[in-house]
Amino acid sequence: MTDPTPHDAQATEPAASEVPAPPRPTPGPPKPGPRPGPRPHAPAAPEVVVHAHHQPQTDPSKFGHIDTDGAVWLEVGDIRRQVGSWQAGAPEEGLAHFGRRFDDMATEVEILEERLAAGTGDPRKTKTAAIALRETLPTAAVLGDVPALETRLTAIIDDADSVAAQRTRDRDASRAAAIARKEELAAEAEQIGAETTQWKSAGDRLRAILDEWKTIKGVDRKTDDVLWKRYAKARDAFNRRRGAHFADLDRERAGAKSRKEELIAAAEALSGSTDWGPTAGKFRDLLTDWKAAGRAPRDQDDALWERFKGAQDVFFAARNAAGSERDAEFDANAAAKRDLLATAEKTVDPATDLEAARREFRTIREQWDAIGKVPREHMQSLEKRMRAIEKRISDAEEKHWRSTDPEVIARAQQFEARVAQLEEQAEKADARGRDREAADLRAQAQQWREWAQAAASAVSDR
Template identity: 40%
Template sequence: MTESQQSDETTPNASAESAERTEEAPQPAPSNGQPKPSTPSGPTPAAMAKRLVAPTAGTPSSHPVGTPPSHTTSLEEARRFARVEDDGHVFLLVQGEEHPVGQYPDASRDEALAYFARKYDDAASQIALLEQRVAAKAPSTDMRKTVSHLRETVAERHMVGDVTSLEQRLEQLDTDIGGLEKSEQQQHEAARSAELATRENIVAEAEALASKDPASVQWKTTSTRMNELFDAWKLAQKSGTRLGRSAEDSLWKRFRSARTTFDRHRRAYFSQLDSDNAQAKATKEKLITDAEALSTSTDWGRTAAEYRHLMDEWKASRRAGRKDDDALWTRFRAAQDKFFTARKAANEVIDEEFAKNLVVKDQLLKEAQSIDSTKNPVAARKALQSIRDRWEEAGKVPRGDMGRVEAGLRSVEDAVKAAEDEKWERTNPETQARTNSALSQLESAIASLEADLEKARVTGDAGQVRKAQEALDARQQWLDMLQKSARNFE
């Protein structure tokens, strides 16, 4: 039943409006002066105003933004928009037309007017609060519903005030909320695009990791990175912008497939690695056995060569895992050290015996270094041969000095041979004959060029003079060089 229908009934228990009046309107005393029994007195106008403005479920007040605005209509202002009859019926004036609002019986006209003015204030306050939320760009989730509720409330005309102004403000709110929803949609799309790019980057990196050659992957680092990508995915799924079921399912399938491929490659790689390590370990165990068998040999030269061969095989074999490989190398190295330590001790004994031979060869080396091969290469060769004979008779020297003394003697031999070769070049008859023939040819050519130069000078041809002079100068240089070479044969 509407309030306009209720206004036709005046008895306290005949309508919901009478019940509302009984609960809220102040009651006058009975005419006989006796107190009215068991009828509760209503709240004061101030308390009623607070109750009407208080937030209720489903209204904008449930989402406050800052301090809730308040609106109070004075009686003078309310009278501009209403007419009140003596029986408490109130009529709203809108553009010259009257609309029945309701009845507030058993009260003065001002009290009836104030009651319905407070209903207007309540609607105005809620509209103001919604305007505040729109201006603050609060979430627009329930704003359309709130506007619809307020529009219905204002349209019922159960209040007194400038309802036309409220309707205009609600229309403006409708427009402003549309702009706010569009802005929110744009922000949502931007956030969704950014979130989609983030997820795409996660998936793309996971796919790149999964597509790498397993043999070239640093598995510890890469596995850590794949776990970080999974954590980033879970965080984005939990707190990021929703992408829609289709997009999220598609990306998740790609990401899950990349992780599955990555895990399969990792398991296969480490399975193969275990197999390779076991094979490498068996190979190195065999090399260790061979090295340990040679460690007591006293055939120094042959055994040292065998150890070099074993070392080449060790270097060519695969690693057996860091822990195993270090332990295997320690055993292999120990076998080598045992042999080479024994050989070193034996060589020290031999070197002590060869120390006297070293003294003799050092003296012979000094004698050889004093030979002057430039004056008489033949005599130098004879002296060197005498030293070489005594060198062989002196015997072996300590291993550490062998290279030094042998290199010193080779240097003297090279100097003697160079002196012999140089003398042969100077005294070679064939070379001398070729030189003399070249001298004769050059001298003849120079004479001819001198004649050509004289003719050119007589004719005054500057170009011919220059060419003849250049040719003559070149032949003269060659002649000087050959004459110098010929003097070396004398």
């Protein structure tokens, strides 16, 4: 019985599937970081003479034949040698078999070319693999353009050293750029530590410098230690100057507190005066002195102001009470404004007719301004009611605008489509028995459903 397995020489090179493919970059979001100035640029990738050849399927009949005894002959260029024998079937099948073996070898060469051209992996290992593969060519049991394959392997071997040398130069250039950038950051920190008085922004900048510093790699330990000491010394100098500044500020604020307490005592002494004109002038002078005194400690300044303002309010409230005629006019104005507000609160209805509400409000506002001033104690409450009416109109305008916004409507529709997609995926997972995956998908669908409902509610409420 004829042996069904073709008898040929065994290739010593690795199969194409055994040559690792170049690693792919892992996707992910860009990392944020400070950008105070130009970053060091990575050197340009070296030009590689070797180019990847996309090998078409070999036609083995162009590179050899099988004779009547079943011997398989490689015939290309100056090469004429037997590479194996074929006893298993038709000669065409044997030619195809040895052609496929050549294609496998060509694929290995193409992988090495692409690895070298892409700059992935160690060029020296690529060179070693190319040498080993080239050494198998004289005995390889293949039918194909072996001399061309040898030429390509020789090109890989010749270029591998130059690529390795370029990588070394790139690493050196990257290290120099990293050192230069850290020197720039150290110099900037030294300038901040010695000169700046913008304490908040300068403190933020020093922290940003530190954040960027941590991202700069490739500096040797000795150089990095020297540069780090420069930065740390500059930061300590800044902290000392800032601490001294705020110590001085605390002393100034303590003096301001003492001065304001004196002004409060003077204002309280004047608060019972009925000499309206001269006393009002004295209160204006006290207020000028108050502003010139500066700020007291933050946690006390507001309380001091309330005491000072309270003394003023006592005096001016009494003075206002004495102006009976003006108060009577103001009271009448307040009553008129209350009546106007009562009418406006009933008639201005933007929910029913927005345009009519606008017109009505403009008329009411004109009447409001024509009425005149009201007593101080009623001013805030009356204005608050008027602002509430105005806000109803502005809210209705905003609601009307949003109800016609196609982006909001489209977003609600997108959310609903996503819910349907996730629920469909959950049903498919259930059908495949993937209960956990189905539960996760339904949880996601519920989240998207809530967002869809919120978006739909925002549209329907308009």
